[in-house]
Amino acid sequence: MTDLQTSPPRTRLSAELRRKLVIDVAFDVIARGGFEGLRTRDVAAQAGINSATLHHHFPTKEDLIAGVAAELQHRFKTERAPGSEEARAASAAAALAGEFSDVIFYLEERQQTLAVYREFVGRAPRDPAIAKLVANLHAGWRGSLVTIFAAGKKDGSLRADLDHEAAADVFLSAVWGFIALADGPPTDLRRVLAELQKWLQPQSGR
Amino acid sequence: MTDLQTSPPRTRLSAELRRKLVIDVAFDVIARGGFEGLRTRDVAAQAGINSATLHHHFPTKEDLIAGVAAELQHRFKTERAPGSEEARAASAAAALAGEFSDVIFYLEERQQTLAVYREFVGRAPRDPAIAKLVANLHAGWRGSLVTIFAAGKKDGSLRADLDHEAAADVFLSAVWGFIALADGPPTDLRRVLAELQKWLQPQSGR
Amino acid sequence: MTDLQTSPPRTRLSAELRRKLVIDVAFDVIARGGFEGLRTRDVAAQAGINSATLHHHFPTKEDLIAGVAAELQHRFKTERAPGSEEARAASAAAALAGEFSDVIFYLEERQQTLAVYREFVGRAPRDPAIAKLVANLHAGWRGSLVTIFAAGKKDGSLRADLDHEAAADVFLSAVWGFIALADGPPTDLRRVLAELQKWLQPQSGR
Amino acid sequence: MTDLQTSPPRTRLSAELRRKLVIDVAFDVIARGGFEGLRTRDVAAQAGINSATLHHHFPTKEDLIAGVAAELQHRFKTERAPGSEEARAASAAAALAGEFSDVIFYLEERQQTLAVYREFVGRAPRDPAIAKLVANLHAGWRGSLVTIFAAGKKDGSLRADLDHEAAADVFLSAVWGFIALADGPPTDLRRVLAELQKWLQPQSGR
DNA sequence: CATGAATGAGCATTCATTCAT
DNA sequence: CATGAATGAATGCTCATTCAT
Numbered sequence: 001m002t003d004l005q006t007s008p009p010r011t012r013l014s015a016e017l018r019r020k021l022v023i024d025v026a027f028d029v030i031a032r033g034g035f036e037g038l039r040t041r042d043v044a045a046q047a048g049i050n051s052a053t054l055h056h057h058f059p060t061k062e063d064l065i066a067g068v069a070a071e072l073q074h075r076f077k078t079e080r081a082p083g084s085e086e087a088r089a090a091s092a093a094a095a096l097a098g099e100f101s102d103v104i105f106y107l108e109e110r111q112q113t114l115a116v117y118r119e120f121v122g123r124a125p126r127d128p129a130i131a132k133l134v135a136n137l138h139a140g141w142r143g144s145l146v147t148i149f150a151a152g153k154k155d156g157s158l159r160a161d162l163d164h165e166a167a168a169d170v171f172l173s174a175v176w177g178f179i180a181l182a183d184g185p186p187t188d189l190r191r192v193l194a195e196l197q198k199w200l201q202p203q204s205g206r
Numbered sequence: 207m208t209d210l211q212t213s214p215p216r217t218r219l220s221a222e223l224r225r226k227l228v229i230d231v232a233f234d235v236i237a238r239g240g241f242e243g244l245r246t247r248d249v250a251a252q253a254g255i256n257s258a259t260l261h262h263h264f265p266t267k268e269d270l271i272a273g274v275a276a277e278l279q280h281r282f283k284t285e286r287a288p289g290s291e292e293a294r295a296a297s298a299a300a301a302l303a304g305e306f307s308d309v310i311f312y313l314e315e316r317q318q319t320l321a322v323y324r325e326f327v328g329r330a331p332r333d334p335a336i337a338k339l340v341a342n343l344h345a346g347w348r349g350s351l352v353t354i355f356a357a358g359k360k361d362g363s364l365r366a367d368l369d370h371e372a373a374a375d376v377f378l379s380a381v382w383g384f385i386a387l388a389d390g391p392p393t394d395l396r397r398v399l400a401e402l403q404k405w406l407q408p409q410s411g412r
Numbered sequence: 413m414t415d416l417q418t419s420p421p422r423t424r425l426s427a428e429l430r431r432k433l434v435i436d437v438a439f440d441v442i443a444r445g446g447f448e449g450l451r452t453r454d455v456a457a458q459a460g461i462n463s464a465t466l467h468h469h470f471p472t473k474e475d476l477i478a479g480v481a482a483e484l485q486h487r488f489k490t491e492r493a494p495g496s497e498e499a500r501a502a503s504a505a506a507a508l509a510g511e512f513s514d515v516i517f518y519l520e521e522r523q524q525t526l527a528v529y530r531e532f533v534g535r536a537p538r539d540p541a542i543a544k545l546v547a548n549l550h551a552g553w554r555g556s557l558v559t560i561f562a563a564g565k566k567d568g569s570l571r572a573d574l575d576h577e578a579a580a581d582v583f584l585s586a587v588w589g590f591i592a593l594a595d596g597p598p599t600d601l602r603r604v605l606a607e608l609q610k611w612l613q614p615q616s617g618r
Numbered sequence: 619m620t621d622l623q624t625s626p627p628r629t630r631l632s633a634e635l636r637r638k639l640v641i642d643v644a645f646d647v648i649a650r651g652g653f654e655g656l657r658t659r660d661v662a663a664q665a666g667i668n669s670a671t672l673h674h675h676f677p678t679k680e681d682l683i684a685g686v687a688a689e690l691q692h693r694f695k696t697e698r699a700p701g702s703e704e705a706r707a708a709s710a711a712a713a714l715a716g717e718f719s720d721v722i723f724y725l726e727e728r729q730q731t732l733a734v735y736r737e738f739v740g741r742a743p744r745d746p747a748i749a750k751l752v753a754n755l756h757a758g759w760r761g762s763l764v765t766i767f768a769a770g771k772k773d774g775s776l777r778a779d780l781d782h783e784a785a786a787d788v789f790l791s792a793v794w795g796f797i798a799l800a801d802g803p804p805t806d807l808r809r810v811l812a813e814l815q816k817w818l819q820p821q822s823g824r
Numbered sequence: 825c826a827t828g829a830a831t832g833a834g835c836a837t838t839c840a841t842t843c844a845t
Numbered sequence: 846c847a848t849g850a851a852t853g854a855a856t857g858c859t860c861a862t863t864c865a866t
Contacts, residue, residue: 012844012850034332036242040836050852055837057850115331121386122328125321126240138387159409166401169394170380177383178375180327181344188375195372203365203409221825246861256827258863263825267861424829424865446744448654452857462831467858469829527743533798534740537733538652550799571821578813581806582792589795590787592739593756600787607784615777615821633846658840668848670842675846679840831863838856845848 019057022047023067030068031115035123069133072120075113076137081105092151100193103175107189114179142168159202225263228253229273236274237321241329275339278326281319282343287311298357306399309381313395320385348374365408431469434459435479442480443527447535481545484532487525488549493517504563512605515587519601526591554580571614637675640665641685648686649733653741687751690738693731694755699723710769717766718811721793725807732797760786777820
């Protein structure tokens with residue numbers, strides 16, 4: 001209403017900074033509206049730049065998505081629940097606890113990241129590049145789970161009859177399923193995880 | 207399903223038959239290409255009718271999707287693994303076995319239905335109508351699981367320390383996670399289900 | 413200024429008529445501004461239709477150009493100087509006179525058609541489809557010239573030492589060169605043609 | 619020409635040298651893809667400079683084209699078939715032979731230059747500046763032809779009944795038409811020129 | 825019930841050009 | 846002299862939807 005005519009002051013950023021900024025906006029847009037809702041124009045507008053400028057940094061929409069994919073991978077690599085990283089070096093039990101707290105951390109504090117992740121998983125069947133990314137992420141995660149379960153079996157912190165490979169699949173599926181189905185606030189998340197943990201441990205009593 | 211491609215031009219069908227045909231085609235299109243790949247023109251063409259005719263039966267695209275949703279619900283209600291229906295009336299153990307075989311049945315014989323289901327779940331966060339449908343389906347499924355687990359606890363076929371509500375959530379999450387992540391042929395499905403089943407049972411020995 | 417709000421009355425035409433109308437407009441646009449100046453939006457606007465309607469009849473710009481090409485071919489096939497058609501059956505001299513009057517006819521009365529022709533010839537090196545069209549047109553024209561020259565040599569109406577194939581090439585090149593170079597009004601066209609004709613005839617006297 | 623592709627980045631060249639280099643690249647680009655295919659960015663890239671640097675030397679695209687036009691004119695002024703220049707001073711017959719060998723020279727050895735020339739002629743109807751250039755080139759050429767034909771008439775090396783002005787037009791048109799229509803290798807060029815020459819000479823015998 | 829013509833709003837992408845550095 | 850970031854104005858094309866027949 002006030003300053004209509006004033007054209008925005010052509011802010012000049014380094015390519016790296018601009019890319020990062022645009023990717024963050026795109027990340028947000030995807031989190032909110034999914035891939036279907038991703039319009040280069042919208043991203044540009046929300047990033048405060050002309051859509052041609054966006055295409056200057058990301059020649060095609062696919063390039064932009066690739067940038068978001070890289071960011072997603074980066075976030076999963078660097079963002080962890082406090083202390084979960086160090087726990088891995090200690091006992092299997094501690095490592096498993098770390099896994100649980102990471103899950104809680106993402107579901108409670110990194111819902112936007114999970115939303116984007118969900119979109120990528122949903123798109124994977126129709127986009128080989130994304131399929132590869134998703135496969136990588138899952139393979140990495142599954143690997144650590146298998147290691148943890150194997151160690152836990154050995155040191156007695158987990159039930160002796162564990163099929164550690166299948167167990168990793170169940171764990172991963174259950175967590176992913178919870179993420180994919182969770183729409184509102186994950187009220188009973190901890191209860192579910194507690195149950196899962198209980199099943200993994202040696203049966204008390206008897 | 208039925209014969210989608212080779213319908214003679216200008217065939218005059220009853221509204222109901224036409225609707226059913228169109229929905230089947232749309233079901234197929236969504237299974238293949240997701241919601242993103244859903245074009246009313248494509249559906250019309252594959253149904254052997256003009257796109258205007260499609261809009262005659264389904265005024266908006268959303269109406270068509272609602273039709274597909276109804277069809278999805280119908281299929282889940284009527285299609286079950288052979289024998290799984292009757293098993294529910296018998297013991298809790300039998301009912302649980304029925305659940306397992308239903309999962310196997312869908313993952314092996316109804317992949318198209320699951321693909322559409324996956325699409326609906328993915329869209330739920332952004333479409334209240336779909337969110338409701340999905341919530342309904344899950345609530346129904348969760349209900350039977352809770353019942354089964356409660357009964358199993360009582361009759362000793364399942365572990366005594368089961369939190370039957372949380373267990374239902376874990377089960378449902380794990381199955382859904384497996385469905386959502388499964389891209390290629392689910393080779394190790396049975397191994398995963400066996401592990402899950404093992405965890406649910408009272409620990410043998412000791 | 414007067415009736416602003418009145419949306420244009422969605423005139424409904426048969427596909428054939430609409431196509432014809434659009435092609436005529438495109439013909440005109442190309443004649444004026446060349447291929448470089450051809451914008452589907454402009455053609456649509458000048459044809460009084462929405463640009464989406466244009467794409468309904470011509471899915472791609474290339475399809476539109478193909479339509480113009482067909483029209484060009486059609487015009488060359490059907491439009492001739494009065495009497496030139498019949499002259500071909502008579503003597504070689506009459507046929508040659510017919511060729512001359514056709515050239516005059518097009519240069520004086522069908523400048524628009526020639527302008528489009530010029531564009532197609534100019535584009536031929538970079539468009540195989542157009543190259544083929546142009547080659548066809550030239551081959552047909554050259555064929556009649558060769559026939560005429562051969563007959564003229566035989567009946568003595570043309571010089572005896574004529575290399576009729578080379579002569580056809582010279583004639584065609586000269587006419588085309590004149591067309592391609594002519595920008596303003598072709599004032600001295602007749603004088604040039606007279607000279608060419610003189611060269612073809614047996615030298616008088618001496 | 620020179621080394622277009624492999625110029626080291628950030629080389630600081632004198633304005634004149636840079637201009638020359640850029641023009642040569644543009645010349646090449648136009649020869650290959652016509653005016654339609656001329657992109658300032660492409661030219662800049664192939665010249666090993668930033669597109670902004672190109673605009674530093676040629677403020678607008680039109681300026682660049684003007685540079686190419688000047689280069690074209692320069693080439694036509696300086697490049698001739700060996701010996702053709704000196705022949706002009708001798709007899710009319712020798713001068714005409716020089717014209718013929720120039721035509722052969724350009725069609726066989728300077729096809730790139732002709733390609734650009736063709737583009738300029740094609741653009742002339744829509745660009746007054748280019749129209750002027752083309753008119754100049756043609757006027758100069760036509761002038762020498764008229765002079766030659768007049769002299770040839772006088773000294774008996776050409777037919778006595780020649781209309782030397784019209785003859786110049788026919789010659790120029792024929793050559794230009796051949797250039798404009800030639801797509802592949804001009805195999806029968808010499809045969810065509812021989813025929814043209816024959817027509818110009820006094821008829822032998824009788 | 826069925827259709828083909830018609831459309832508005834939109835979409836990714838292109839390109840000559842500008843400008844601060 | 847040189848550059849990379851930035852932009853406005855297109856441009857061909859898509860798609861759900863409308864409407865007269």
